Amino acid sequence: MIILSEKDVKRAVAMKEAIQVMKDAFIQYARGDYVMPARNFYQVEDEDYFLLMSSFVKDVIGLKVATSFPSNRNRNVPVTQAMILLMHRKTGKPLAMMSGTMLTAIKTGAVSGVAIQQFKQDAKSVGLIGTGQQGLYQLLAALESANIKNIYLYNRSEHKIKSFIEQFRRLSNSDVHIEQMGSVEALLDKSEIVITATTSFTPVIPDVPELYQNQDKLFVAVGSFDAAMRELPESLFRSATYYFIDSEDGKKECGDIIDPIRNKWMEEDDVILLSDILTGKRQVHLKSNEPIVFKTVSMALFDTCIGYFVYHKAKEFNLGQKVDLSFMN
Amino acid sequence: MIILSEKDVKRAVAMKEAIQVMKDAFIQYARGDYVMPARNFYQVEDEDYFLLMSSFVKDVIGLKVATSFPSNRNRNVPVTQAMILLMHRKTGKPLAMMSGTMLTAIKTGAVSGVAIQQFKQDAKSVGLIGTGQQGLYQLLAALESANIKNIYLYNRSEHKIKSFIEQFRRLSNSDVHIEQMGSVEALLDKSEIVITATTSFTPVIPDVPELYQNQDKLFVAVGSFDAAMRELPESLFRSATYYFIDSEDGKKECGDIIDPIRNKWMEEDDVILLSDILTGKRQVHLKSNEPIVFKTVSMALFDTCIGYFVYHKAKEFNLGQKVDLSFMN
Known part of the structure; x- marks a missing residue:
């Protein structure tokens, strides 16, 4: 052994x-x-x-x-x-x-990487909300999966960002442009991919429909893991046709999946396993003016x-x- | 770590x-x-x-x-x-x-050792039925817990006994007398403590009331661990007033406890946790002419x-x- x-x-x-x-x-x-x-x-x-x-x-x-x-x-x-x-x-x-x-952090990053490769391989910018350990590996995965030139960061506790950037530089050995944003709105404005990696109980991006309509950003939510937690707001779900998830069990486990289905923000049939997309079992036609939403809860x-x-x-x-x-x- | x-x-x-x-x-x-x-x-x-x-x-x-x-x-x-x-x-x-x-084998031996110290500290002989890995540590525990001068062994596959004895000599560093018995009856006849350490689905000692009435041997059963397994026979339970067990969960888990209660060979109130004896929570008066039965299923x-x-x-x-x-x- x-x-x-x-x-x-x-x-x-x-x-x-x-x-x-x-x-x-x-x-x-x-x-x-x-x-x-x-x-x-x-x-x-x-x-x-x-x-x-x-x-x-x-x-x-x-x-x-x-x-x-x-x-x-x-x-x-x-x-x-x-x-x-x-x-x-x-x-x-x-x-x-x-x-x-x-x-665990590498794996969670890698799962996001699979989603990014599938949906947003050509993205040049990624915004990260929540700059903890998970976030480091989310950014590493984004660098591997798309053509990232710009990273935007937001954290409620601003003082954490400096050491996060240092850690990330060391880990990634990359000199990609990194910028600290003063608000979530500013981050959303600049980022083609938006990753939320917090343990929040309430949405960390604003519940404002105009922010999500008529654009094609990829939203990747990785932080919430139980029924009480939720990172994404109602209007994002209402703006998207599909909601991609990694695990069927997530429908029972995680507020970011439970709430949108229960409240009919998404039809359950439009909540689709990424695995079914990868194998071609399900096929979807994404319009160029709708957001794509992916949530990972992971599994054993x-x-x-x-x-x-x-x-x-x-x-x-x-x-x-x-x-x-x-x-x- | x-x-x-x-x-x-x-x-x-x-x-x-x-x-x-x-x-x-x-x-x-x-x-x-x-x-x-x-x-x-x-x-x-x-x-x-x-x-x-x-x-x-x-x-x-x-x-x-x-x-x-x-x-x-x-x-x-x-x-x-x-x-x-x-x-x-x-x-x-x-x-x-x-x-x-x-x-796990040491622990199971030690649990039997606690029972031997409690009920049969003065015993000079122990008989072991089933000479696998568990049995080695059962005998070690008996040597530590009573004044053992003679060990009697029985195994269905006789050829296993020689290497068992060698292993036990090495492990115990003891020159206690060890004898291989030709039958379970002969082993019962000589042993004050009888330990069963098999994975049998049917009793490994005979279901003959005369073997258990009017004597005060200690029976220790360690082998069975699920509902389908049983090492001890009906007549032994009927001859004993009390049945000592190590775990309340054993009543649901193990055939050697489930069967005697379900079939009324023992009153459930006479099935007693050894822990309650050790703490004095329960007190029993054992007669000098009745067998004592202890079963360990162990627990986390x-x-x-x-x-x-x-x-x-x-x-x-x-x-x-x-x-x-x-x-x-």
Whole structure:
């Protein structure tokens, strides 16, 4: 069994590869070629949760063990921490345990990358609302998936942006133009792709129809993950014909999908799995004057797929620490 | 975070300590001072299962990840393989991952050890039916918990016994008298403590009332773990006044507990948690001419407790491999 640290994971997978892995994972998902038990959420204390997400795909059993502890905000410990465990599907043998915190962010970026390649490969500008860890990998994915020349940033806490830019420069090794915007409206005005990566309970872009009608921006929402959270406003949904999502379960899990369907801002039939678009199972004709909206809630299948890719790469590059867990007397 | 191999686990915990840890765990259980979500069982293929067992106790979140793959019998891979993960309950931080296969056997032995200390500390003989991995640690626990001078062994497949004895000599470093018995009856005749450690679907000791009436042997059943399995016969239950078990959930999980209650071989009120005996919450008066029956099905709480003990010992002895899973950009 091999143990892979954050450093090993980082060496093992580039964003470009991660996007390809997620594209393959979408195909697996469309084919139904996997087993994915329901996620388990256990309350540890107040808002602090312990999460188990497993799936079986190809010849591997994957398990993501994660903690989401908002109370860590006061402790200088990351809110989300994750590990991915892999076992051989035929024998149950442990294959790898890897740090899953950064990998989760890479994977989420890569899923957005798949959507950007599908819908907005020619975009030259991207705007990011919410400049946390997720945002870093969202921008990396945008750079890989479109012809980005300009990045626009907005964060409610302005002081966070400077260090975010420094981190991003280091991570991307890119000198792409980056600009801090004074308002969300200014960001919307300049960006062909708009990514929201916050944990907001209320929309982070204005609920103003004129902002979304008669234009063809791609909106990518990655932040909300439960029923109480929502990043996107009613008028955006009303302006779009289709709403692309990554997971059927998202319809039960996430406010950004639950609310538009329940409130009839979108017809349920127009809420379409990106996987069905990629495989051609569904075909849509997007008009040039309507916004495109994509929301990722992710799923265990994606974690297992990216984890398994990292495992193979790590073996190839001889990364990680070997440990013998085998039974002996 | 530290990673502990089988070798590290073995160095970190002696059976004597494990018995004390389980005694403490029983106390925690009686106090209700823990959180223990339902176990998750997922079918991988036919009889091969993937299991997740978590519990929160003291300042730790523990998770046992196990595979039970009977199909491995044809592959020279252990049927059961397990890992235990520990995270800090206050911050969610990963603390340790350890091999849990041997530790599961040690823990199960230690639970039996608690029962032996409670009910049969003066016994000089122990008989073991089923000479697999579990049996090794059952005998180790009996040696620690009573004044054992003679060990009697029975296994359906006789050829397995020789290598079992060799393994046990190595493990125990003891020259206690060990004898292979030609029949279960002969073993019953000689043994004050009788331990069954099989995965049988039908009782492994005879259903003959005369064998159990008017004597005070201690029967310890450790093998059965699901509703279809049973090691102990009707007449044993009918001969005993009380039936001691380790887990309330066992009443739903395990044939050796379900059947005696459903068939009225035991009154449900006489099925008593060992933890309630240890804390004095229940008191019983055992007659000198009745058998005592104890059944362990175990539970996630026990795994977390023994895992946490091993973690502390490993830190004290500087065992294991350190790995940095912390998030960084």
